[in-house]
Amino acid sequence: MKRRALTTKLIRDLLHLRAPLIAIAIVMACGVGGLVMTRTTSESLRASLDAYYDRYRFADLFLSLKRAPEAIRPEIAAVPGVAQIETRVSIGVTLDVPGVIEPAVGRIISIPDDRQPSLHRLFLRNGRLPDPDRHGEVVVSEAFAEALGIGPGDTIDAVINGTRETLRITATALSPEFVYAIQPGGFVPDDKRFAVFWMPHRQLAPLYDMEGAFNDLIVKLSPGAREQAVIDGIDALLDPYGGTGAYARDEQISHLFISDELAQLRTMGTVMPSVFLFVSALLVNIVLARLIRTQREQIAVLRSFGYTRLQIGSHYLAMAVVVAVVGALLGLVFGAVLGKFMLALYVKFYRFPIVLFEFGASAAAVAIAATTAAAVLGAIHAVAGAMRLPPAEAMRPEPPGRYHASFIDRIGLLRRLSPSTKMFLRHVERRPLRAMVSIVGMSLSISILTMGTYVSDAIDYLIEYQFVSTQRYDLSLGFTEPRAGASVFEVAALPGVIDAEPYRAVPVRIHHNHLSERQSIIGVQRGATLERIIDDRGEPIVVPPTGLVLTESLASQLKAGPGDTVTVEVLEGQRPVVECRVEALARTYIGSAAYMSIDALHGVMREGDVASGVHLTFDSAETAPLYRRIKDTPQIASTTVKRASLDSFEETLAESILIMRSFNLAFACVIAVGVVYNSTRIALAERARELATLRVLGLYKGEIAAIFYGELALLMLMAIPIGLTCGYYFALTMSALMSTETHRIPFMLTPQTMAFALAVVLAAAIVTALDTRRQLDDLDLIAVLKDAS
Secondary structure, eight states, X not given: OHHHHHHHHHHHHHHHTHHHHHHHHXXXXXXXXXXXXXXXXXXHHHHHHHHHHHHTTOOSEEEEEEEEEGGGHHHHHTSTTEEEEEEEOEEEXXXXXXXXXXXXXXXXXXXXXXXXXXXXXOEEEEEOOOOTTSTTEEEEEHHHHHHXXXXXXXXXXXXXXXXXXXXXXXXXXXXXXXXXXXXXXXXXXXXXXXXXXXEEHHHHHHHTXXXXXXXXXXXXXXXXXXXXXXXXXXXXXXXXXXXXXXEEGGGSHHHHHHHHHHHHHHHHHHHHHHHHHHHHHHHHHHHHHHHHHHTHHHHHHHHHTTOOHHHHHHHHHHHHHHHHHHHHHHHHHHHHHHHHHHHHHHHHHSOOXXXXXXXXXXXXXXXXXXXXXXXXXXXXXXXHHHHHOOHHHHHSOOOOOOOOOOHHHHTTTTTTSOHHHHHHHHHHHHOHXXXXXXXXXXXXXXXXXXXXXXXXXXXXXXXXXIIIIIBOOSEEEEEEEEEETHHHHHHHTSTTEEEEEEEEEEEEEEEETTEEEEEEEEEEOTTOOSBOOBOTTSOBOOOOSSSEEEEHHHHHHHTOOTTOEEEXXXXXXXXXXXXXXXXXXXXXXXXXXXXXXHHHHHHHHTOOSEEEEEEEEEOGGGHHHHHHHHHTOTTEEEEEEHHHHHHHHHHTHHHHHHHHHHHHHHHHHHHHHHHHHHHHHHHHHHHHHHHHHHHHTTOOHHHHHHHHHHHHHHHHHHHHHHHHHHHHHHHHHHHHHTOOSSBOOOOOOOHHHHHHHHHHHHHHHHHHHHHHHHHHHTOOHHHHHHHHO
16 A cells, blocks of 8 residues: 555656656756767677678788789798788779869779689679679779769779770679778778779789789788787788888778777767766756655655655655656667667768668666666755655744845845845855756756857868868879979979979888887978978977977877987888987877978988979869879879868768767757756746745735846856856867877867857746746745745
């Protein structure tokens, strides 16, 4: 009977408080939805990636070299820890793509003549493998084919080793090596201007003088193999053949970008839901504390009928658990739907043959446990108060506060204010804890909105920084091999070229203490203006005559700073090892590198005046003839058109970040409205008797409204600076947590973003005020008179 009675009371209490409890459940659902969405997307991407790597034999080690004879294959296969190897020919080509005016580039990779590769197997979306006896047949990457609307039977022209060849497509395919396909020197996919082709070895090798030889190696390790030992063994064999150093999967560019994206998803799936659930716990505490204050007499009656403190505490705790379960279930459904949507979005960027949607018990368990924990933690203080309440004391109404001259009375601040203003100011001062809880709730809604919105400011700043302040060139060309400095004058003589600056890129491994990173040193001219190196103050850095300039991200990975000495191990040419002093740190938000004076780099390499490529600006009126000349130049291996890179960035990386930001912003808006709505409704419920008493004493409805809404307005004004300050540090923390090796989100918070956060909260306050005004006008005066009698 006792259990049934408490269950009946629980149902009645839930129905009576349905409006604030539904608001809390929705806030919890937003937190759970965000958690489930990001966790589901992350786990699905990871499961799809792992299955793809396993079924299509993604390699563990990678190595590029100049030229090695096939006769060395048995020695490589005999290195302890090597399970399987694949030797390949891989060459960069210039493409003439129909309908695309800009120069495009591609990479052609050899495959066995009579079968699929043993590693990096191709998933043929349609068509067949090329016939090794038919000249020019290739398989093309699906992304490139879709971007151009081409397929089996179509042809495309390529300049291979100075000869123009017509490639005939036999199939479109996916490869685990190019889940995230970017051209050398790029950082976002450009499907219209970068293609991957696979051609039978018998056809490709003669085109690049590679009969009986290879210039690319991929390796599968045996279970339990020591990765570094295998790398050292392979490097010892292939260094004499121009090997640039074997590297592991975690440095392979496609895998690295995907891993960083998954890390960002995990961060977003932890930070934002945690804040949302904290707000939920705060709201649960406010609602239950208010309910227990109004049910003192009921608690006394329950105790007098023999209900124990534990039973009463469990009853009120059950209310919090019910709200948590409802919020969790709503969030699970909501998160699963959004997770599928996000997964479909990522599949646009990352190419998988099979997409596995993973919504397992772990996501549901974490969501339910998190919401229940938040609800219990939020309720435990109020429930403990109900359990401690003695029956005799509970039978009496809550004693009124002891009123006396307050601080603001003593300093004379209230003398010239209206009576209604004095009343709400005194009420706020005399109930500081209750006022502080409301301020915390409102300030959190402002800070959450600020954190959810700042990403758009960050992306705008990143674009301005990367594509305007740093990259001032219109076009960047990369040569197939380092070329004599005179080639810069040849580029400068191309149609429409206004300015040209050479650069030298050298693969290196940089060591500092026990840490090392595989990177490139970029040699630039002192005073270069087309690709500027910028410090943390936004000022250009002039590369010193000697020493290195490291990007902040690389310096952080190496735990090195200005004044430190690092060891540079060059991975090409004569492979010198030199000690270099770090002279300065540069700020960049995409990728990482080290910079050096091009003359100093020539000295390190013991070479003459050579360049790896050229940055240039040109007259837009000469675009067509310039691009035609570049397409016909075989020595160019890569082209980066800044305008096209910006378009690709906005279509891929920026779009995915901004879509995630839109979800977080929507959740933040719901939470802001929920917090303001609950705070207002609870404040009205707590002060209903007091305000009705004032009406009985003769105050008009407008005066009562001025007292009530004046207090809320004061609390909102006090919450604004706190909320904006917390929002600033929330956004700063989120920016730091979302930084990865490949890209970082800059911290940028504009006044417009802060104004938007305030506008949403103020709009929620106005709508809530309009909703509660009717209840304020309909206060039960008769009940107040009965209590007074």
